[in-house]
Amino acid sequence: MDDEPSAPAESIRFDRVELRxxxxxxxxxxxxxxxxxxxxxLPWMVWAAGHNRQATADxxxxxxxDWETGEAFGYAITSGGAVIGSCGLHRRIGAGGLEIGYWIHPRWTGQGLVTMAAAALAGQGFxxxxxxxxxxxxxxxxxxSGAVPFRxxxxxxxxxxxxxxxxxxGEVGIDVVWRMTVDQWHAAQPVSRPTRAAGQA
Incomplete structure (x- = not known):
């Protein structure tokens, strides 16, 4: 369709999180x-073992x-303006697919914020x-991590x-794959859909 965007919104609000x-x-x-x-x-993210300021800048x-080439769309997870984690959509699972990745600061776990972020990303991806x-x-x-797609x-x-x-x-070397199709997403008709932030087209 002509009105389909080539990239997701740069800022997305969903419930109590804002992605930017x-x-x-x-x-x-x-x-x-x-x-x-x-x-x-460290138990789950290989890159965490090499974390330093230069790695963050890189x-x-x-x-x-990646955003400019359309290979991936990375976001800060924020709440009340504070950066509390990271998430993104990645083109690494073949044509027609996007993979969602995420992590959040331990102080903010257990509040459903990652689930909100993942829902926002799915809505934009589709x-x-x-x-x-x-x-x-x-x-x-x-x-x-597995509780998010389940919910x-x-x-x-x-x-x-x-x-x-x-x-x-922390891994056991068994990868679990969860999938949502575009038809399933639209059939579910979530009560609250991700929206572009004010000022976004």
Missing amino acids: RWHMNDLDALDRATTESLDTL FLARTHD RLPGVDRVEIHHDAANTA LGFTEVERFHVPGGPAAP
């Missing part, structure tokens, strides 16, 4: 949030480039041309042993 596109001036806030979250990130630069499915992947041992009505479609075994210390 990462920018280089987020370096201090992201570096601080990541450093304070390392105890919960991430922000890469996120900018607005993009050619997208017929959105997936969430996680290690089988990471039950907290949103995703369907578990596959479990497989990762070639080479676990990559992070």
Whole structure:
């Protein structure tokens, strides 16, 4: 369709979270949030073991480039203006698909905020041309991560042993794949859909 956007909104509000596109001036806030979250990130995120300020700057630069090429759309998860985590849509599961990734500061867990962020991303993803499915992947041992797609009505479609075994210390090397199709998303008719923030077209 001619009115389909080529990229998601740069700022999205959903319930108690606001997602906004990462920018280089987020370096201090992201570096601080990541450093304070390392105890919960290290078991699951391979990149966390190499975290430092330069790695954070490199991430922000890469996120900018990926957005411009359409390979990925990375967002800060914020609440009350504070950066409390990171999430994004990634074109790494084949044509027609987007994968959602996320993490949140441990101080903000247990409030449903990641679920809100993932719902916002799914809604935006299905607005993009050619997208017929959105997936969430996680290690089988990471039950907290798996609770997000379950709550949103995703369907578990596959479990497989990762070639080479676990990559992070908390993992068991079994990848769990959850999927939501565009037809399932629209049929669910969520009460609250992600919207562009004020000032967005």
